[in-house]
Amino acid sequence: MMQTQLQQGGSAPVISFDRVTLAFGDRTVINELSLDVAGGQIVCIIGPSGCGKTTALRMAGGLIRPNGGSVRLLGETLTAPRRDVAIVFQDYGKALLPWRTAAANVSLALEAAGVPRSERPARIRLLLAKVGLTGHEDKYPTEMSGGMQQRIQIARCLAQEPAVLLMDEPFGALDAMTRQGLQDEMLSIVAETGTTVFFVTHDLEEAVYLGDRVIGLLANPGRIGIDLSVDLPRPRNQLETREMPEFLRLRRQLFDFIEKAEG
Numbered sequence: 001m002m003q004t005q006l007q008q009g010g011s012a013p014v015i016s017f018d019r020v021t022l023a024f025g026d027r028t029v030i031n032e033l034s035l036d037v038a039g040g041q042i043v044c045i046i047g048p049s050g051c052g053k054t055t056a057l058r059m060a061g062g063l064i065r066p067n068g069g070s071v072r073l074l075g076e077t078l079t080a081p082r083r084d085v086a087i088v089f090q091d092y093g094k095a096l097l098p099w100r101t102a103a104a105n106v107s108l109a110l111e112a113a114g115v116p117r118s119e120r121p122a123r124i125r126l127l128l129a130k131v132g133l134t135g136h137e138d139k140y141p142t143e144m145s146g147g148m149q150q151r152i153q154i155a156r157c158l159a160q161e162p163a164v165l166l167m168d169e170p171f172g173a174l175d176a177m178t179r180q181g182l183q184d185e186m187l188s189i190v191a192e193t194g195t196t197v198f199f200v201t202h203d204l205e206e207a208v209y210l211g212d213r214v215i216g217l218l219a220n221p222g223r224i225g226i227d228l229s230v231d232l233p234r235p236r237n238q239l240e241t242r243e244m245p246e247f248l249r250l251r252r253q254l255f256d257f258i259e260k261a262e263g
């Protein structure tokens, strides 16, 4: 499969921001942002509220076009959303169709991709199993917890077999235990598929725990203020990883960065 070949393309950038500038009206929100995200990496973006994290993610998703510079995906300039780029939003309540069951919500992505009806049930079962929702196929979103609803959204994104997963504070609305469970599920799914992940969060520890790299943006206008490689072994472990000296060192660096950025 072509997608698999591209995913295995080693360190060739999958997402590339080349001197990207974006303005809303006369206000420049992002200024000359350049950033290459290597294939198979998890890149976490942090930064003070309003610095342009969501805006950068929306540009990577082809939802907004820059006023200057270019955003390229697998070498092609993005001009519109693509099926091989999936976006997980924080607000799962809005992302899911309330009149469709969990299975039918996942089916949406398969329908959009033109997967034949006869192949859908087996694919849906597999996708829901991947996110730990076996046995909940026929439930409606409102019958499920926030964590379960977010799992449906993730399963629906995985149904697109994306080369790139864009996640905008996906676990921000969940309680701490649920959040940690979903972090680990996400890591194991991504390790299996080789998907490149662009992950926006305001949780600095989450950024270090998940990332191969953490980029901190400064505000007004949005630009890169810090770019750290995360040299922590995988698979990560909620207790062990978070106690490692390297984890604590990176966490400290990011807290110092944010304190200055907000100050």
Ligand SMILES: Nc1ncnc2c1ncn2[C@@H]1O[C@H](COP(=O)(O)OP(=O)(O)O)[C@@H](O)[C@H]1O
Residues within 6 Å of the ligand: 024, 029, 047, 048, 049, 050, 051, 052, 053, 054, 055, 056
């Ligand atoms: N559609 C829009 N129109 C006008 N201003 C916007 C729009 N979207 C975002 N902004 C502004 O751009 C800045 C960056 O927003 P955003 O990317 O959402 O920040 P973050 O996700 O880092 O909190 C903010 O000041 C926000 O108010």
Ligand SMILES: [Mg+2]
Residues within 6 Å of the ligand: 053, 054, 055
């Ligand atoms: Mg945001």
